[in-house]
Amino acid sequence: MIQNLNKHERESLHEALAKSGQKITPQREIVYTVLLAQRDHPTVDEVYNRALETMPGLSLATVYNCLETFVGCGLVRQVNHERESTRYCPNLAPHAHFRDESTGRVHDIELPKEILDQLTKILPANFETETIEISFQGRTKSSTQN
Amino acid sequence: MIQNLNKHERESLHEALAKSGQKITPQREIVYTVLLAQRDHPTVDEVYNRALETMPGLSLATVYNCLETFVGCGLVRQVNHERESTRYCPNLAPHAHFRDESTGRVHDIELPKEILDQLTKILPANFETETIEISFQGRTKSSTQN
DNA sequence: TTGAGATTTTGAATCATTCTAAACGAGTAA
DNA sequence: TTACTCGTTTAGAATGATTCAAAATCTCAA
Incomplete structure (x- = not known):
């Protein structure tokens, strides 16, 4: 419940x-x-x-x-x-998503601040970002299934 | 034509x-x-x-x-x-997308190889990526409009 | 306690995408 | 040439997530 x-x-x-x-x-x-x-x-x-x-x-x-x-x-x-x-996802910490194609499940992937910083740097100067979405798509190699 | x-x-x-x-x-x-x-x-x-x-x-x-x-x-x-x-996008080089909310237009953003490499490193070992999608959402600060 | 304005509800409407079945077309075998 | 096979195209119906519309209901500040 x-x-x-x-x-x-x-x-x-x-x-x-x-x-x-x-x-x-x-x-x-x-x-x-x-x-x-x-x-x-x-x-x-x-x-x-x-x-x-x-x-x-x-x-x-x-x-x-x-x-x-x-x-x-x-x-x-x-x-x-x-x-x-x-x-929908109530996790507010910066994170990416990995979607497992075999199960359809979505996993949160913690996103280090440096990477976020680097990402915003690749944009032209006059581009103001409001949101960034990073999503991986693939499969998990069984064994220790998450 | x-x-x-x-x-x-x-x-x-x-x-x-x-x-x-x-x-x-x-x-x-x-x-x-x-x-x-x-x-x-x-x-x-x-x-x-x-x-x-x-x-x-x-x-x-x-x-x-x-x-x-x-x-x-x-x-x-x-x-x-x-x-x-x-x-749909025929640009096969690795790149991200920036969507300008005010115009609805989508811009290609070149994606340095290092960043891609770093990104794949944040995944757990047993996660095999097939595709990565990175999309920014925001506005362009006029002046030299692209 | 009341009233204004926000929220909820039901069911219909929308709209991108997918499906279906029939017609078509290119290439191959006879 | 003719017939066959299979992948492709076509038109239109079907699907499914999401949004909309209008009426009923609720929340909260005064």
Whole structure:
């Protein structure tokens, strides 16, 4: 079952929403809770189904809305791979993603600050970056499967 | 108007198709020609409309087919940004993409080999990469607009 | 407690992409 | 030449994730 948000988690949610002038709603709390509970980069549909267990009346559109709101206030990142359904990730530390083609799973890859710095340096001077997305695609060589 | 393929370009097309056991067709030549003629990362629809000028009967499905074929034989790369239409890019040198939010345009950014090397090093040992996608999103600070 | 404005809900609409089945075409064997 | 085979193209239908619209409901500041 899905744990409630702890004090710190609830605070960052409320803070982030307040900062961008949005309201706290049960739906938003639950969707955020679902994201934190299982950090496996779920799709909207997966979030929806997990959230339904706690709030049976919840609608899919609301999940879309909530997630969009979270992305808007920087609480959550979108993960896009090819044309697949968008996935969502509450890991705010700079990181890349590795998508395992055999399982479809997405793994977070910690991203050293130096590399990020170097990356921004390859841009022409007048290019101002807002977001950088780095995604690997490949396979994991079994044995110690992650 | 769209130039024909030069000798070298036609050769790489034929070679790539032959290597993966596929046929040379007028449609494929035209679609490839369109891609080389204007390297602005067109969407399928844009490619389709440009190609129609040369081959009025061409169908959209065929453009999808051709582009998929090219990606399959490594002649062309897909460029995905968020949920937008897939764009296509005949630049085979390793490079990243910068998407200008104000214009929607996508710019190629040359990618130094060292950075690529460093990037593959941050992966766990058993992760085998097939493709890496690096995309920046932001704005260009006018003045010397590119 | 109230009212304004934000949010949620349902179901319809959109739109890029994929699928299907029939027609076509190039190359090969007879 | 003719027939055959297979990959390709075509048109249109189908799919599926996402967005939209309008009405109902809720949140929060006053």
